[in-house]
Structure formats: C-alpha cells, structure tokens
Amino acid sequence: MQWIKRLFGKEAPRIPDALWQFCFQQLPFLEPLSAGERIRLKAMSEDFLARKSFTGTAGFELDDETAVLIAAQACLPVLELSLDLYDDIAGVVVYPGSFLIPQTEVDEAGVVHEWQEPASGEAVHAGGAVVLSWEDATDMDAPGYNVVIHEFVHKIDMRDGNANGCPPFLPEFHAGIRPSHWQAVFAAAYEDFMSWVDELEAQLPEDFDDSRPDHAERYDELFGVLPMDPYAVRHPAEFFAVAAEAFFVLPAPLQEDYPEVYELLRLYFRQDPLGRA
Template identity: 30%
Template sequence: MFFPWGRRARRQKLLQSPVPALWEETLEHQVPLYGLLPADLRTRLIGKARIVVAERIWGGGDGLAVTEEMKIVVAAQAVVLLAGDEGYLYERLPAIQLYPEYIAARPRRGDGGPHVGVRLGDSWQGGNVRLSWPAVFEGAEDPQDGSNVVFHEMAHHLDSLDGQMGGEPPLTTESLQKRWPGVKVEFQRLVQQLMHNRQTWLDPYAAESPAEFFAVVTEAFFEEPAGLAEHHPELFTTFAELYRVDPRAWFEQ
C-alpha cells in the first residue's frame, strides 16, 4: 500500500533533483511547444511530466521497445492539459502503451468481431491509454496544426473521470455547470451543419459523438486557440474556464 505522504516525499525528492540533460534535449528537439511557453509554466510542466514518467506504468505493444525519450515526449504533451490544474496528475490512469504503427481497435460490446478497424490511439473507461508512437511524434512536431493524438486521448481520459465517457468531464464550478449546456448546443449545431454539407471550422470528426467533440475541441483549444476563439468564442471561453489557462499567449511571440 502506498500512503499519500510517501508519494509526496517521493515527488519532492524527484523535483529537487536537477532536470536531466536528456529532458532538455528531448524537449528542445521533439516538443517545440515548450520553447514557446513562459519560463515559469515551462518549469512547472516539466515537473509534472517528470512525475508522470516516474509514476505511470509504461509498455510497448507489437514489439515496440519504449525508451525514456519516448516517455518524455508523451508525458510532456499529456501534462499540457493540466497546465492550470494543481491537483490531478493522471493518478487514475493505470498505464500508457505505445505502438510502432496503427493500433488495432478493441471490439466494443455488440460489435461481433475481433477488431473494428485501426486507430492512432484510444482511451478506455477506467483503462489504459494506447498511442501510436509515429502519431505522437508527428503531433508534437507542429504545435499549431490542430492535431495532437496525446491531447485527444488524454482529453478522453479526463472526460471519463466522472464515471462515464460522454463528453462532459467533471465540472468543478457552478459557472462551468451553467455553461456546459452551451457545449452540447455547439455539438448539435456541428452535426446539423455537416448533415447539410456545410463547411465547418472544427474537424468533422468532432460530430461522431459528444465524447469525440470534447476531445477534438480540446485539441483545437491547445493548438489553435486564436482560431477557436474567433470561430467558436463561447466554446473557447468555456474550455478556458475548464482548463484554467489561455493558450493564445503561447503563440503570440
């Protein structure tokens, strides 16, 4: 059994140690977003990422040997979603598994077959997050292209923390609870636009389900915040309150 005081002590010891050179090299060359962040936020996120690397179980599927460098790239992106959160550090995420290519989709109840296609990643209620390493690498390479599989799957994980993955994460304030029906309205509006073959700013995949809408908007919020604020101002305001951060400043340099 691990007691909270023991975990706090281990984390404190870890964060008091110097940041290894491998971390600085990996972030500089493979996670360019970190070069855009304010110094204080960058330092805090590196600390969070070091904890995630140390505490989560890491595995490789289909013969992939997971390196420390890979863990750094994944964790550094995962904690961006926690930039404004001083509490949660993925303690309820059992393990992160990386794959060398596409991931064979797990069968869902009622599918009637061994697999239902392939994916770049997936996250299951109460389960592990699985990621295609090439997709992780590509997503980190351009922090402003609107597509990031780590953000997407970690958003699904955060969505599941209230006991279900339905596109509504735990809403911790009365203000968020009042604003969230507006998110559902935006989802329905997107569905209607696509039904009428109208062009949409958001990736059409967001219309697959409320859960996918939440994950896709999360990607847009952190990678194209100015665009989201322009095209969907209410969504931007709600997600800024949810994540307690405004990423627009990161890209204004």
C-alpha cells in the first residue's frame, strides 16, 4: 500500500515497470498497443493517478494493482485526446461487487415509481465520481464487456451536459466530424440494434428465467451473435458507451455490423483498434 499512498502527497506517482507489465497481462486488449502508445498510456495513467482520488467502500481495500488497472483502462479512450476530458470527475469509488442505485420513473398516469436497481458501475454527473464494482470490472468472460471504459466514456459524454450519446467535439481534435452526421449515424444504428434485440427476445421462452441453465444456454445462443451488449438498447447514451466498449475491447464484430459507427468512433477517439491488430 505504500506506493498508492503517495498518490495523495506531493510526489507524482510513477508506476513500477513490474506493475505496469502485470496490468498488460490482465488486460489483453491492450496488447496490440505500439511501444509509443504504451509509453504515452503509462504517462497518462500516472497523471490520472496524481489528479484523482481513489476510495474503497463497503469493505473494499484498494491496492496498487487495483488503482493501476482502473487508471490504464480509464485513460485508453483519451489516449489520443486529452486527460482534461476527465476534469469533471471528482474521483473513483470502488465497491467489492454490485451496488444499488435509486431509480425513479413516472408512468403514463403520472404515478411516480421508485426502486433500487443493482449496478456494476455509475458515472455521476455534474462533477461527480465514477463508481465501479470491482467484481464486474475484473469480469473478462463476457465478450466486449468493460465496465471501466463504459463509465469513463459516459463522463466524456457528460462534458457538455447530461449524457445523450453525442459527446463534445473538440476543435483541435474533431474538426472533421459533423455533429449532424454523428447524430444521424448513431440514431439509425440505435434503432436497428433495438429491432435486432426485440427479434431475439421474441425467440426466448415466454417463462424465461435466466437462473435456469437451459434458458441461460438459449439466451447465450441467441444473443451471442450481437456485436455488443444488449444493454445498449436502454438509451442512446448507453448505446454510445456500450459501442465504445466494443470498439476498444472486441472491435471486429462492431466494424462488421455497424461500420459507420466504428468509423465515427475511430475518428472521435483517434485510434484504430483493428488497425493495430
């Protein structure tokens, strides 16, 4: 714990080489990065660790490995942009597992419904923190899934207000992207993806129960053809964040099924994961 404690002192953190190599072993999607990109990612991760506070909660004990693994993944989307995109982040809060988020919904009759929903991550707007479930952050079994990238992309999306799936376009980086074109491409892809998910859901048993092995197997068989997590259908902002997860972690299916989305993400993040491979 001695190294991570220095994050809050005057000394700028320097990630030991052995710890940085450990990070790459745990995150195979970083392997295709070039030598130059690895150097820049390490420097940016050290800067991120110096700028942001890390807090463990609900009994979770932070250590050096946890902090570096989160920092490396958080910095990947802004590797060719600017860490200033994360100025709005107060810090990073880490739970050992999923946590509950209050939800509110007003139905057509005007009745307010309130409940708590388990979550693997949350990006709190208006200067709030990024909250992560460490159990979910270390889940590498689901193809294309990455809760750390997901939540930090939400914070990028929130730079100009609430998350809506249309991130801020910075003049020095995004002069070639027309916001109207971005909105048209993502809206069309979102509608198409929702229809695709609806068609798959219609093929599930009427009494579907994911705790039943046969039902879970059927779900995996059907939804395994998707290029990204079906959670993307919940909102245009979720579609953008989930697409960004796939772009960095498992880009080939996304490029095959939604090439225009892939191309805009390539232009926005100024990275080409498939080109690296």
